[in-house]
Amino acid sequence: MRVTVPASSANLGPGFDALGIALALYDAVHVEVVDGPDGTAEVSAEGEGAAAIPTDHEHLVVRVLHRTWAELGLPRRAVRLRCRNSIPHSRGLGSSAAAIVAGVAAAYELAGFALRDNKNLDQALHLAAAEEGHADNVAASLLGGVVIAWQDGDRFRAASLPAHADLHPVAFVPAGESATHTTRGLLPAQVPHADAAFNAGRAALAVHALTTDPSLLPAATEDRLHQDYREPAWPATIELVRRLRAAGVAAAVSGAGPTVLALPPRGELPNSAHSTGFTALHLPVDRCGVRVVSGRSQIE
Structure with a gap:
């Protein structure tokens, strides 16, 4: 399968850890389940940060993919990833959030669970935000548009709103x-x-x-x-x-x-x-x- 994830910008000034927006700059990940020991991975990458990221099971997308399968009660199957990264790393455009969302989305879809089902989407958001530590960036990459993120106790939540047509980030x-x-x-x-x-x-x-x-x-x-x-x-x-x-x-x-x-x-x-x-x-x-x-x- 192929997963495409947008960049994001969080806070937007006053909305610290609460507001975000998805931006049309994308990382793409091709994910394939392969024969091999459970929990292993083979990763190749090109583009932003390609020379500095792990090429095995320590890659962030793989770690999140395997953790999500564990949450769903499924085995951590061996995978092969091919990544094309366009989002600059460590610049405030949500590169880690995009990787996390890619891992969660791939895990759900490969497991046969429709990500856009409301119950699955809510749980996917929570898992992604728990991995990131806050929900604004992951919510934007997951849902698109303008997002408002918050917590109910230890549960991460978010809502997506349509951005005005005259926004030109x-x-x-x-x-x-x-x-x-x-x-x-x-x-x-x-x-x-x-x-x-x-x-x-x-x-x-x-x-x-x-x-x-x-x-x-x-x-x-x-x-x-x-x-x-x-x-x-x-x-x-x-x-x-x-x-x-x-x-x-x-x-x-x-x-x-x-x-x-x-x-x-x-x-x-x-x-x-x-x-x-x-x-x-x-x-x-x-x-x-x-x-x-x-x-x-x-x-x-």
Whole structure:
């Protein structure tokens, strides 16, 4: 089978660990069940990060695939993977979330369980989010469109909303990588009540702006909870966010950074937006989420 997974951008300014959007930049994985000892894998890859990823059962897609089969009460069959990666690694565009979603989706489909069945989809989302540690990126890659993610106790949940037709995302991708655990370590344990209230209002406004009235995006993408605290990790990223916003363009750090997500009107950027060290990628909103093209069930 072939699994195609979109990139994602999380937070979108004020929606820390809660808001995300799927972007039309894709990783593709061909998965085949083969003869061999259970739990083993053979992996080949091309594209982003191909030289640095494991080529055996330690590959993230394989690990998630096998764990999902275990959750479904199935054997961890031997597999062969061929990966074509287009999502930059460790840049804040959800590369790990895409790999996790690919593994979960492949596991369900190879097991003969329809991923888009509501019960299966809810469980698949929970398994993917539990692997990632939060649901915003995986929900976007799984469901497509604009997503709102939350937790009910220890259960991860998400809802997908249709993105407004006038959204034209642009990702400014730097050459340098970032690690989510490192940048999260810069966040304070407590924030002022006024800042929390500010972000609650802006996050609610962001849902409206992203789905109904994009003219409100400059205000709706303002943040006081996380971006400025992370400035020591990537000062050029924060400087670009501020420069874009000063030019009237809605902009925010994409996930854990260091990519910047901009949402310019009609997709048109001012001359002042271009920055040395960043590559601007015009990425339409992906509205479908993960796609699976499969044959007959392979797992018994």
